[in-house]
Amino acid sequence: MTKPQNDPTPVQEVDEVVIRFAGDSGDGMQLTGKQFTDTTALFGNDLATYPDYPAEIRAPAGTLFGVSGFQVRLSNRDIHTPGDRPDVLVAMNPAALKTNLADLKEGGLLIVNTGNFTPRELEKAKYDSNPLEDPELAEHYQVVPVDLNDITLRAVEGLGLSNKEALRSKNMVALGMLYHAYGRPLDHTEEWLRGKFAKKPKVLEANLRALRAGWDVAANQELFKVHYRVAPAKLPPGTYRNLMGNQALAMGLVAARHLSGLELLYASYPITPASDVLHNLARYKNHGVLTFQAEDEIAAVTAALGASYAGRLGVTGTSGPGLALKTEALGLAVMVELPLLVVDVQRAGPSTGMPTKTEQSDLLFAVFGRNAEAPLPVVAAASPSDCFHAAIEAARIAVTYMTPVLLLSDAYLGNGAEPFRVPEAAELPTFPVRHAQPSGDFQPYLRDPETLARPWAVPGTPGLEHRIGGLEKEDGSGNVSYDPVNHEKMVALRESKVRGIARSYRPLEVEGDPDADTVVLGWGSTWGAIKGALKRAEDGGPKLAHVHLRNVWPLPDDLGEVLGRFRNVLVPELNHGHLARLVRSELLIDARPITKVQGRPFGAEELLDRIRTELAAS
């Protein structure tokens, strides 16, 4: 289904478009956005999405704090962020208009549901007068006012639904309109609706009708002056799948389970924005993956450690406040040198902070957040789909080096989605694990000379009975030891082991302008924004290079040499300068942070501006 033949509206090819759906928490904006995204993905666009919803489950209708938004950018090119500012804004009610209008690009398309611009709704959104009546609006934007409520009610007439029930489908009208505007087929969404409402035929019918009504209204009333077309993207060839970061992370863990040959236990206590990792993993019970919803984060991490002790890959996942509760157990994991993977989907803090918003401010906590000398490696995912690969890398390190590993993601990665190129099995690294086998005189702390890892001796193996614990151990035997010199040696050994992980990293890649004298050093989710900023800087400068750290701690061995090639080292971070601090203290290089702590990611344009400002100041 493409453009109806009798539709006279001109068609315009564009490279990309950013659409934001905004409405009440109850308006189903997340679902609507996700449907648009999935259809777009199957069509072959590259895309990136960014949901932004309130902490409240269903905030009272019409309130400003109850607005839920979902932004999707689709492109015919390889893109890395959901876009800075939308080209299209769908505003389901006055509150959504108020909280989102400032972001809409000048001249952008504004679709408003006039049906909700009643005096009561206007008041809840703290509007003194109806903004749609303000002539300025049409001067700045292409306004498309439609009464979605009315269209919906008429579409579902005769189904015997109450008004309230009927209006639940109005998001489908909006979706149908956009499908028409962007020439996308309805079938994927229709199929999805059939699955979702299989047991509620009336609701199903209402939704299907509403979806088609949206399409029809757009077609017949010629709501849009042009129809846009975004051609499929020239992505690297392969099979693709649209994934959210938390989904990709869960899949990466399942892949790690297969690649290592270990069974997996994921022990976790729900917390926003990490809960979806638990939810996703709970569905993989046929993959040798068990999940355990613990009573709190301490139980989660200690149960995961218990599972590792018993020979599984123990994994736990949480967000900042939960990580705080795991720190004592992480010290134990460092001391007993068992593999353990700890996922932190970071969110804005301190304390409870802004639980649904993103931030990268747990890095120093990850690196230094344990009593005494308790070093452990930190791995960070760069994009939603990279969460898959980062999880495998983290697992590889944990079992190769017998160490707890912190894997950092964040709310933006976890909830954001993009196409994931599904790798061939053969592309993925295997790291089959062999637990210790019975031997003459078993020494639980005798190390592999290369990795310094100790053997993993699993209960149930005859002849390997031994005892471990949180007290300092004698080198080799692992017996409790208070010997001063042994302690110093063990502290140094544990540090060398972690330091030595850097030898297994791939050499750093320097991307961007080969003549640059400024390098932008990034880690984690700023990857996409930095790439975007570099692309934009190709016209108009400055000349920039880009180095990204997948392995954040220990710092790569070649980092000093690489950064040393540049006059300026700039480090954009969604925190107050964590990586910059690490680079400064370890390498005595004047790494300058570019910080943002607003609970939202950098936009590419914004970041480029900040880089320019920073360079001008130096």
Next chain:
Amino acid sequence: MTKPQNDPTPVQEVDEVVIRFAGDSGDGMQLTGKQFTDTTALFGNDLATYPDYPAEIRAPAGTLFGVSGFQVRLSNRDIHTPGDRPDVLVAMNPAALKTNLADLKEGGLLIVNTGNFTPRELEKAKYDSNPLEDPELAEHYQVVPVDLNDITLRAVEGLGLSNKEALRSKNMVALGMLYHAYGRPLDHTEEWLRGKFAKKPKVLEANLRALRAGWDVAANQELFKVHYRVAPAKLPPGTYRNLMGNQALAMGLVAARHLSGLELLYASYPITPASDVLHNLARYKNHGVLTFQAEDEIAAVTAALGASYAGRLGVTGTSGPGLALKTEALGLAVMVELPLLVVDVQRAGPSTGMPTKTEQSDLLFAVFGRNAEAPLPVVAAASPSDCFHAAIEAARIAVTYMTPVLLLSDAYLGNGAEPFRVPEAAELPTFPVRHAQPSGDFQPYLRDPETLARPWAVPGTPGLEHRIGGLEKEDGSGNVSYDPVNHEKMVALRESKVRGIARSYRPLEVEGDPDADTVVLGWGSTWGAIKGALKRAEDGGPKLAHVHLRNVWPLPDDLGEVLGRFRNVLVPELNHGHLARLVRSELLIDARPITKVQGRPFGAEELLDRIRTELAAS
């Protein structure tokens, strides 16, 4: 009571002496050492002590791991450490000899209880033959073999005690002997015994007899070739009291309670080596001080925070593993901006580590150990008696700036003792607190323009009803806010507030050689060893200056300028280089750590060696 008239032994004046008592856990070495110390203190020597005992409560008798030691250094000068190596070793059994002999200075005095050198005891100490029969011993040390068991049994004869009961007094024989050797009176210890055993007259009599028997044996058998005399020290004039660090810290908190006018709640969960702070404070119930033994460290810190919320000075205390459990609540304290004092008496880790041993390895955890941006100030005590003043300083900061404060001590400070010059009340800073008073439109987050502190509005005050919590707050009103720009502003405000505390520090003092081009930068308990090393360096060099940080975080504003005056910045720390990392990252100065992680403090001589090596390498 000084030297008996008929005693022909020559008397030698010495500047100082280091004595170590070593015996079985059950031998009462800690008590013996403490008695010797107290008598010495009352005599007017300067002194410093260092107990070193096993983690076991009463390890099986005679074992190597069961040896308990107590070292005391007494001097006629102002000293700052308990000394590197003992001049005198009292070894109560073979195990004590074995584990301590290597430390005794060449030519030192070795008093051994031959009564315990039985084949069985020798075997438990893993001696193949009796070391007392090895002629080499007498070549290296002045050996004084005495059968303390026999002396004791004879002294208490007729009291009707069993052998086992009788032998419990043998430490008093050793003590009596040393009192004689150093010309110290028995009366203080006699009085103490009378108090302690008031209800056990037989035991009292046995101890008194044993003490006197020790003195007599020393006098009559001319056990010592010389008698030493250490003259009273030329300490600054004033009233002195011998205090352990944990005692001083507790007293400092009680003083802070009076100086602020606030009542105090100390909520804590026992943990070595911090429990004594709780024990000491529990005795101050008549000072407006309450103690609460919580169910765990999380309850301790949150109860303390609840007390602060209700208008008291809430204090909690712990050691490393317990601090790990408090991190989430510390984030809350940062967010709600209430005063809260958290004492961490550091111990060797990671994890349970070596619970009775010292370390300074929680500094980076103190500074960065919370999820997201949660800055708070860190204060560290320099010596046992300085714990008093450091506690007052920490409390001053907490209530002046409405912030949680971390106060770092360590096992060495907490259990070590030295004379404390009792200040005049007028010398101590007062910082009377005024809780918020009812006002027209109360704004819980309206800040003092100078300190950036918010008002402390206490439940029970009519008109100030308000709500606080861990979610991000709107500037001024304190209402929950998800506004991105407000969040960035609040993160910056909290950081500025903490940064601004540095403006209230006294200017840094540079001690030592004015021509030095090397500065030794210290914090916490290395203070004494650094002072000792500098004193030693006066002969033979190198030229060294010394800067000590009482306020470790935020770093002092003048630190960059001061360190900038020197070519070399060396940072001795009982960790893997924490302060050095902070100095490097904040100031880009090449601060070089000198580390020791053995669960024991630096010796002054040892430190000087390390400094020399480090300078030679550069």
Next chain:
Amino acid sequence: MTTAAPQYKKKDFVSDQEVRWCPGCGDYAILNGVQQVFAELGVPKENLVVVSGIGCSSRFPYYVDTFGFHTIHGRAPAVATGVKLANPELDVWVVTGDGDALSIGGNHLIHAARRNVDMVVLLFNNRIYGLTKGQYSPTTPPGKVTPSSPFGSVDAPFHPLTLALGAGAGFVARTVDTQIKHLREVVRAAHDHPGFALVEILQNCVIFNDGAFADYTGKEIRDDRQVDLRPGQPLVFGKEHDKGLRFTPHSIEVVAADEADVWDPADPNATKAFRLALCDEPHELPLPIGVFRAVERPCLAREVHEQARRVTEQLGAGTLQSLLDSGDRWEVA
């Protein structure tokens, strides 16, 4: 502290913050009921302190115009203990959910009960984690399909009331969000009890666990499926008030109303309360609501302050000077 009891209206306890629960959430009714109770207590509003953890329910303090502290997940009873120790004159309330109180916060809850810290704990039990979008909680019946149990939960649930009784709680009660009169009475009784008082409030989460209590609380069946435990009254239930409960040496049985045992929540031994708290196990018995136990014993904050008073009396009130003057000292000139 104050003498003349202040006169309040419910609206005096309505704060200026917009209430942010889902439309239809049982929390609204509870808020409303508690605000009414607050108005009736005669306690000066500045002395009311509401402490909560994290969860939908834990947003409660924002909506009442008293002192309020929205703390961290599970720790409200510990924070409240600190508040009460700091100032025993304050009237301390804890608002918590089944996840907050029983999952992450279980330890603080049982220790507050054991120590008998004088506070009212309102436990909003919706048998689900609301705020984190619907995972099963420690009170969710097994088999439930939730995002974290897509194939059905295999966890056995707690009985919140037997847990509290096992921990030694002196006051234990249950009420229902929609039975507002009963709720007010029970909350009031909890407040008036000196010491730790736990009130389990069955609360409907319309979004993630709608109808969880319908078997007991539906208007139609309520009278037959509930028995209200009223001090000094017989244990009678049924639409016609015709049925009763009687304890046997080994169990409990349904009898005619006039043979019902009289209920005494002040029985020093908690065994009968424990038995009743297990009533929903074999489903044939009605669900008891009301006051299961109301036994006074020494309250922590009072004991602590009393001990301090006695020590002060003995030793004299300490001052900075007396502190500095203490211990074995010597002079250096």
Next chain:
Amino acid sequence: MTTAAPQYKKKDFVSDQEVRWCPGCGDYAILNGVQQVFAELGVPKENLVVVSGIGCSSRFPYYVDTFGFHTIHGRAPAVATGVKLANPELDVWVVTGDGDALSIGGNHLIHAARRNVDMVVLLFNNRIYGLTKGQYSPTTPPGKVTPSSPFGSVDAPFHPLTLALGAGAGFVARTVDTQIKHLREVVRAAHDHPGFALVEILQNCVIFNDGAFADYTGKEIRDDRQVDLRPGQPLVFGKEHDKGLRFTPHSIEVVAADEADVWDPADPNATKAFRLALCDEPHELPLPIGVFRAVERPCLAREVHEQARRVTEQLGAGTLQSLLDSGDRWEVA
């Protein structure tokens, strides 16, 4: 896993580590008894896993020659849950103290009980914090002078057994360090019970709380002050076996031996066990030891694995390839 039951002697369970408790500590007798039980179980020693927290008692794993994990304070039940979930074939034991299990670790203990994680928890109750030198614990009677309560503790103690029963524990028992035969029987019964099994062991700390249980355990008075709860046997006690206990509708009373009730720890309702667990409250009743409750219900690890098995049966065993092949995908050429 193995078929022929291995033959062990006690000494096969003695590790090469020196035992470091104080001379005279009750822990020695318990260690000895448990080593004997281990030898009798017929479980291959490599399948025995002993997990502990921190405390004097928690040093236990070092001394038994099995797999041992000395974890962190209070967390042993959670670690053990992970062990058991990872491999349900393992025979999991937790050794803990009254501080470790009931103070900092209370939450994990009650959740392990609720979930019925198949493990034996040996709770060494000496009513004191031994390792940290003698502070009062959550089982210390009020009034006790300790370093942290120089004027006497004002905390009310837990009843460990009512707490466990309130949390839903399926097996609850009590024994005494010095009554070695009884200890071995009870520990053995705990092991043989499928599911969570808590054994409170009254343990004498000679250093900090010597004689804490002398009122019940002194050789002279023991028979009159204890009643042993034996399944299927009457509740008889006394030197002459002449006294008995009988439940009344409202309480429990001392009767002649032949009128005593027969004890049934398998009663699905925990009320009588709860009643007996409160017996030391009015001091006139003897202290029950033995098995209070032994009721089977589904065990967590088994349920979890069973569910996984069912799901695998339905969906087929997942492989790396099936993982990669899943979901809505599209091709880019």
